[in-house]
Amino acid sequence: MTAQEPCQPSSGCQCPSTEEGSRREFLGVAVAAVAAALTGCEKLSAEEFLQDKFTELSKDDVQKVIARLEKEYKEKYGKEVKVGNAPPVPGTIFGYALDLSRCIGCRRCVHACVKENNQSREPEIQWIKVLELEKEEGVNLQHAEQYYNPDEVPREGHFYMPVQCQQCKKPPCVKVCPVGATWREKDGIVVVDYNWCIGCRYCMAACPYGARHFNWGEPTIAAKDVNPETHYLGNRPRPKGVVEKCTFCIQRTRQGKYPACLEVCPTGSRKFGNLLDKESEIRYVLENKRVFKLKEELNTQPNFFYFYGV
């Protein structure tokens, strides 16, 4: 099978234009104006500036915030973007398992993820990194190659290991965040409040899996490419200067659907389900296959597992 394009090493990125129509209908609060000047962001409203952390908002406030965001997205992309806030389903803890003996490194998952989750296309952000590893070396990250680009995959003597957020039970990123802008939900998904994150990037230093990504520039997505089915804590379009990460497609999985990366996988390497459900496929894998966790020695306790299916 042919491999899709890797994300190029990001040195040569162009600065995207940040010119957008001035939207100052909320202007009037001086402090927000000063803050707007501070960020160089022409459209910071007083409501946005003063918004409290998501977990501290009342139900009414959440609705107001969502209405505001939907209005902003409509103005920006010229189409309806729905921002959901579905809570965790009780009795659910999501788990993911990836079959290293099946994965062929085609990167279909990488690009399906970008499409589903509204990542910035320029500069390009990808939540899944597929590592090409040498069979002789095993899982040795010092021998990993992310930018492999042969005519055909899999390459002789190599195997492939996609890495994304491992949704740790003890997430170091959550522990270090100085403002509590990221936390682990009851269903085990680690989320970020993009409206509370200050962009200090401490979580990125703390994450052992390189799973956190920063919006170094203004994120750009063509209006036609915007996925309008979003979640506040997941794939809604992000602002500049904040951190984002894989949420197991929170907007899909909380509605009983599979993550986009799983659906697109042509080899069936990806398994997903409720760890608390004894009948689930994920439980079958954990109970019957040889499973390991990436960087187990760090005791982050991932809910993302790797296994050898055959």
Place this chain on the structure above:
Amino acid sequence: MSTLRNFSRFITDTIRIITTGGPIYYAWVALLLLLIGVGANAYIGQLHNGLLVTNMRDQVSWGFYIGNFTFLVGVAAAAIMLVIPAYIYDWEPIKEITILGEMLAISALVMCLGFVMVDIGRPDRFWHIMPAVGRLNWPQSMLAWDVLVLNAYLVLNYFVVTYLLYCAYTERHYVKKLVTPLVLLSIPMAVSIHTCTAYLYNGLASRPFWNSAILAPRFLASAFCSGPAILLILLQILRKTTKLSIKDEAIFKIAELMAYTMGFNLFLTAAESFKELYSGTEHMVYFQYLLFGVKGHNTLVPYAWASIICGAIAFLLFLVPKTRTNWVTLNIGCVLIYASVYIEKGMGLIIPGLTPDALGEIYVYTPSATEISVAAGIFALGFLVFTIMLKAAVPMMLGEFTINRSPKLDAAAAAKSQEPA
């Protein structure tokens, strides 16, 4: 009421004294303002385009800004190198000049806060991290701790400096029972700011280069040799250009203390290097990247060795009493140790901590023009803060500028005759 009136006179007189000076003073301030302008201009560009204009990326997510921040926390902490001999050993010659160390600490902290501010992606949300108004993730996050201790240390030093100068201005003796405990308190606080900053990195199991128990001791040891190096040069300048009397023995005493901390710093660096290189586990790759390069990537190698060699030469110069008390070799030693620690904390700590990244990728980072311009602006801001504090403090300390010798016409003349360079 009279205190209030005196204090407002103190403020207005201070403003007057810092706005009047000779041509050298004006030229120096103008140069600093120019650099601040260059930095501000670069920063506006960064605000507009995002941190994309830096060379930081997901792989190396912290760089020059945070390196400078770390170095300057050390400078701020080093003020207590004057406090310890002065107050613990009751050594009079240094006591008179501890206020200079405290002013240096204030300037360094201003720069620290500046570097944090320019590094964050959403400066408009700075209030989220402020104690009381924001939602500090304390005690979990080491960064939350750092915010608290850095601000407390800034307030403490600012209070002590202002109080001492106000007393000098009103020709009263300061209340010892108030000042001594505060100055003594500044010792554990100085240790805590640098320890917290070290723990910030130290606590990350994902980065083996930082995840070493001697990181905090190394931070302290290196800070206590680089910070005083700045002070030593500064003291020599001040006593040449003002009437401030600073005894030789005070300078040599500080130099002697520095020799111990430098030796200790080198020892700790050697201990860390030995452990990594001899045991040769997979964690060695970060040290390798720093000292020898990995897979042909060796940008850091010359810096790393320059730092080690400068540190070793400076140590020898400070260790031998003859070279320690010779002004030429002493000053060479000061410059060398400053350079050594600046490289070690700037390029040598943050970058190898993040290279190779968590998934083994090597992204070669060097600061962009924007990063260098913004950093120059912040350094200029720190120097400006220090300059104007000195401008007001020196005549007050000398008793030339007080409430009774209120400076109207004669003050301008007096100020002109004693410019700090």
